[in-house]
Amino acid sequence: MKKFDIFGEIWQMSDYYYEKHMLSQNGDYPMPEPDGYPVPYPMRGIFERSKEEGLFSAFRIGGDFWPRDFKLKALDPDQQRIQIDMLRGTTDYKRPENAELQLSYEDFAEHYCNAAIDFALAHPGRVMLCAVGEIDSSHPWPKDHCFRTRKEAYEFFKYNCFHTKVGSCDPDTLYRHLKKRGLSPEQVNLMMHGACLFAIPYFFEWGFPHIEIERGLGTSLNMQVSLAYLRGAWKQFGRKARWGIDFSTHQPNYNQCCWYDENGTRLGGFTESMTLRCWMSAWMGGADYLLCEGSDYTHWVFQKDGSFGLSALGEAAKKFAGFTLRSGIDRGEPVVPGAVMLDYYNGYEQEYGVSLMRPYVWGNCLPCTNTDLNISCVLDAFFPGQREVSAHTEHVRHPECGYSTRQEYLKLLKKKTDMRYLEKGVLTPTPAGDSIDVVWDTAPPEVLREYKVLIPAGAAVLPDSVLDEYVAQGGTLAVGMEKLTPEMEQKLGIQKEKPLGSDWDYDRLALTDGSFFSDGLRYGFTRMKFPSETKILAVNSRNIPVVAEIPYGSGKVLLCTVPLGQDVSGSALLGVWSHILQNEVKKHLPVEFDSRGILEIAVNRKENGGLTLALFNSTGESWQGGILFREPVSSVREVFPQECSLASVGNRITETLEPYSVKILTTENS
Known part of the structure; x- marks a missing residue:
């Protein structure tokens, strides 16, 4: 049975990060309104409580691991897989306490890199170093000229991925230190963290042992298409890399993550329903792991007196972890009879959040043609409605959107308005x-x-x-x-x-x-x-x-x-x-069904020959229908959200799926 891990954060929001992001009004972190309550973050308590609740099997260290090594000492790599996020190196260098070291950036970076590398080498196979990231979504595309060919654009992109500092991503320094120590990316479990579709196969081809793609943040967001790119690249380039999904709860229009006021009212981000369905989609889609980005604050409700408890998303996370980590259910391997073949140099991306809600090629530095649009057209055939994700939160593009300003959006959330109808395109029938x-x-x-x-x-x-x-x-x-x-x-x-x-x-x-x-x-x-x-x-x-x-x-x-x-x-x-x-x-799937524009179904084959099926309803209508198995089955069980045996007539069962819900079924062969 294929191993699956759920990563949570460990002490991500230090006082320094909180103050820095509040001053810069960075929407990546919870941002109280002027009349909102101050949000205390008892980080150590959250970490201990996360373990008690069984929310995660692994943890991400989001920077600040040198010279203070308390985060490294708090974790046991033999018990929990660890991801070290090295992408905050330039930010950590500017921390007031690190300024007292009076080191040049080059000297600081050497110590910083070596601390992570030494920790990874001391625990082979248990520590991943996320040291190159978002070089695709934050790429320094030329502003004053276009490329002559797509091959030229690819070469420009590849060079920058290995040499150019983008934000806190400093690959040049990293590779220099690896070379100095005679180490390969494989030896230190190096990870590439990306956010765009077009670059996914390159990350596999270039030999990164770990590849993580962030979803839910504002680029080409559809989960099914993202998983199709990841699975295909993994197979094409030797099934060597471990890959996962970093699910960020940032609602694309407001760019505010999922967080809650003291009354437990969600004040930003995707709904808990959508997030749970995306987590389950990653699990069924073959991901080796899932990172719950920002879990230090998305999973909790904080009180003014410093106490805290699980948020609605935290409760969903507890349920998800109990099922995927401890139920013993074999999710199997995805049954994938079809492949869409693309040009190696295509460079095509369907959208870039709310800033470029249209298809573009190689950073918008080459014309996007009807031939390029054919990629979206073919994907639409299998995932109808997958193109427009962010656009559904724009009143101008979609008049049914219930708000046209950030202030109206927050008012609706405070009234606990059902916003699930706007979360279209992330998962589709x-x-x-x-x-x-x-x-x-x-x-x-x-x-x-x-x-x-x-x-x-x-x-x-x-x-x-x-x-x-x-x-x-x-x-x-x-x-x-x-x-x-x-x-x-x-x-x-x-x-x-x-x-x-x-x-x-x-x-x-x-x-x-x-x-x-x-x-x-x-x-x-x-x-x-x-x-x-x-x-x-x-x-x-x-x-x-x-x-x-x-x-x-x-x-x-x-x-x-x-x-x-x-x-x-x-x-x-x-x-x-x-x-x-x-x-x-x-016709090559082992089941037959009629989606009727509502049902999304994922089919996996278990080691014992039986099936695991995920039924998703991401619409506001109920679905009821039959599922016909094209092979003999002796039993069918529902295993999520509840456990029960299902009656079948021959090889057919009848199922009902409520709006915005997911069910997991398993079968045993006759």
Whole structure:
């Protein structure tokens, strides 16, 4: 059974940090309103109480570990995994008590790095050093010029990741000290902490033994897409790194974390419901660990007399820890039949919080084209609604947002208004389940063959051998016409016909079996001649083929004659193409279901062959429906939020899911 850890903070908010952030009015930390109560932080008491409540199995030291080593001494690496956050080195250097040391920054950094490195070496495999971080989201992109090519942008990014000081991130100093001591990143369990999607595969390729991606803070926020990127990169680059999610509760518009007044009323951040569902999504999605960022204050309610107790989020954390750390439930490994393939140099990000609520490429230093937008269009097919996360908290973009200023937002929170309806896009319904990974077009054939269905998106370039080494071996390649080379067309026995001025339309497209149709998008297409064994799957109103199934060896090619399978504006995939992609992936899942635009389902395979299923409802409507198991099962149990056996009729069960809730089920094979 795969190990899972939950990290909490240890004494993160010292008096110095609290005063510093209050003076700078930094929204990263609880910020009382002028009429609010002063928030005391009894850090040592919180740490001891966290252990008593069993909230965490591991802890993060958020800086200030040298020259004072009391945090290091408070933890036992044999009992708890430890993460040392070295990203506050430049901040710690400026602490008043450290100024008394009269050291240059270079000398201070040497002592600081060596203290963390020595601690990691003394406890091999138990201590992670988070020493390079947020170099993707805080990258120093050029302001006065653009890049000539995407490869040039990548090289610029890579150089800065290893050499440029960004905020408190100082990789140059770190690597200099590692080299001086003859140590590799693997020997000291070095971690890369990121926040953007586009860079995730590079972190795995560059060999970081630990990779942590922060979610819930304001970049491309959808959890399912983030997990797809992480899983795919982990598989593509050798399954070597341990990876996890740092879940930050910062509500994207206000950038205020989850915290509570003395009455236990939440005054910022995501709702407890959303946070719990995201934690559970990380656990089901294959993460090795979860960091509950800011747990020193998000998990507690503080009183004026210095006493404190668990907040509503703290109670949820206790429940989550009891289930994931101590229940003995085997979560299994995610069942992922599909892979979306991207160009190695794509540099594509869907949004950057509330400051850039639109897609951009390589730090907005290259044009974002319709080909780039195809990445979002394909992801939308599997996670509809995943693009707009931060935007739902903007009154201008979404009039249903119940507030238009920070002051109105706080008034609603103080009235305990239900804000869950605004938390859209973070977790979305899944018509085909959480069933895809994201890989790069440099993935070797043995990695591609792990997936039943391969879907190139954006500017991905198919390997020359893809037909013989993937499709002929039993794989399904779902591809737009523009991705095939002349050699591939010849092997498939297809031929382009002479184009006509009427090779575009704005009409109804339909599956040839009459089961589905779509319309309302303008598109262009290529007229094709197909071999006799081809099965036409979809046609337009003129009965011209739009999607065809072409057998090849033991597999097949699903070919869309519309470039990229999307409309001419790049806003969405054609409905029939999206439907075909969903169904092709869904049929390889061991369960059958109907999401009806409400249900998100994640399916994992346990070591004993049974299944663990997570059912998520992130909408305001109840879901009730059947789940059909495509394999014999002897029993089905609900194990979260309660434990009970479920009655089945044959291999089918009926389930009900309340709004904004999650259930975990397990099965045993007959």
